Amino acid sequence: MSCMGRTVFIGLDGVPHGLLKRLADDGTMPHCRRLFEIGNLHCIASTIPDISSVAWSSIITGKNPAEHGIFGFVDIPINTYRISFPNYLSLKSKPFWEKSEGRSVILNVPSTFPVREMNGVHISGFVSLDLERSVYPPGLLSQVKALDYKVDVDAEKAHVSMDMFLSDLDKTLTARGKVCDHLWQHEKWDTFMIVFTGTDRLMHFLWDAYEDEEHWYYKAFRGHFSKVDAIVGSIIDRLNDNDILVMCSDHGMEHLDKNVYVNAILKEHGFLHYDPALKGGFANIDGRTKAFSLDPARIYLNKRGKFPRGCVAPNDEEKIIEDICELFQRYAVGGKAVCKAIYRKKEIFHGPFIDLAPDIVLIGNEGINLHSGLTAENTSEETIFSGKHTQHDAFLYVRGRDKCPSVKEGFNVSNIIGYIDSLKAERWR
Template identity: 55%
Template structure:
């Protein structure tokens, strides 16, 4: 086994710009050291730019049509029944199953339910049952003693930001307590820890980051300060020969309005429902296209769906019509859609057939959603932050060759970095 070790810190959703800003302002001094010592780059997320897809890509080095995860939701094949893909549905091996040495994997999103592996694995969101979130099971009492929480309780944010922020910080503290316990207790080759509270915080309080007079501005900054302290604690424990990879899975920006893709499809004659009841299972035989969250558009193709209408020959025509429609849309005198991806252009692999036919990327401020019951094109909500595709970050420091980091990295490149960083013979095969 190689003596090289990799310490892998994930900051869910943290954008390049915010990290740079807080590092420069002195809020995140430890982070500043990390990004100054190594290389620090903007990184592309996955398509779509959501955690389940991005983290699945990061840990496997594969694209969605290879690992099979296209979103938090998907359809059971040949049906309009919604399923929620998880780690059991991941069709590519995570890196920890491909390297020689043991790993400690803590709080990586979309890795629930855990499976036996070489090391320790505590899954991140969406984790449901504690017992199925922890491997080995004997760690459960230890974690309970440390008041470990799988996730912050976002319900609090709908009741009180004070409660939410308190829970956010407690969750972080308990996570770090558990992380340090595992760091010391186990011999490992890769130690991977993801901080996910950052994503929750930015969803609810991005406006508090941008607005220094916002009631919760200091609380927002305070949480990042705590994250930085954690990064400092970890950095201090590193050995000279260790490599630190720090990254986010997607970026964030201001959210002005939620935009409902299915409503647009309905209004423009692409989508209708049996009995006029808006539910996936009621999609009518007249439907040409429908969307799943966040903005994955599926052509209602014959022989693919129970009431498929579009023949293989007509598919291209519908796609062209949809592209024309979405390219022309404006809201509040602003262009609505920044980019439209065809699946053939962004995916490759054995699951290409079940991939969404088109994936939309919203313009700045517009948060695209697949909500099928929406009654209007756009709406405001409690959320003030949304994901971005092209502003994730990657920082690599420590013992590694700078030349291995791509100039314009994306989430699919991380596995390659791990492999190089470890000089792992098994992995290199």
């Protein structure tokens, strides 16, 4: 086993390829710079939709969303109009650590709550409801608590005071670093995985501080990345030549100009009917509704037999999909098209759960953040968030003993596990 080496997997949530390269080059992340001088940093695609729950589920299973069954942070189960929140129990493929024989330490992978028995240690990531169900084995809980571990920064603080948010972000990262260190030293493992999620939170609220040197929080923004880099540095210093190091993000990020509300547009054009004055959200969708959308921009036809007040007959599906695609192709806000790409179900999804997949997924144009809440009064709005997800520019870095082949055209986050496995297989030969 030892000649096989160990695998160390570092995730940087939401970090785009371009930003990482720039912060490595400008000295903010010296340890990453050191890494990137050997080995290749690749720009890879996220999942569609480009959202953490979907992307991390694809990363840890190596599967398409229609194979692992996670299509977003929220879902509407068939036969209902009730919002549900898929979690680790809803993941329909096994993560890599349940397929390998070795022992794993898995720290802060999003959408892996509640934890279950596995060979090693598993501390789940966002959204985790409480620490009790986030730590396996349970015997580790008191130790994790003693290190002041918190699953996620309290993002509500950012809506009150950015300083409070940043201080909480820092505390969360420090504690995560301590738990990482503790597990590294005290656990036996063949695979070690840690995901840093504060990066995504920071970029959501303060992307403008990344771009603007005059920004009040310019230093704080880089400070957080430096601190992440220091923990990365402490990890790579402990690697040996036989180990494989993998770093990746789940999606990218860019500047956010405007929120655009997909359901408001569907309503404006007669595809969606509901009374916004009624409480109960999607439960108010009425029987004339042809389509509705779930975050970020997953459009579902209100099919007869699939939803309680479904009215779309099989023969009409194609035409409605056609009409909706056409609507969003030409839909513009302030002279700018809102969509960069529009995908139909069959173009992007394959697997046994394809019936649960959205019929259309929209990818927002540069700066346009597509949303599917039902409460928006306008079709577009300014927002306090300054960063939004991107689909095309996640990153992947792999360093092994042997030369790592470059990634193929169209490589996306669900291909990472397969890529690592083929590296290991190559080593055996």
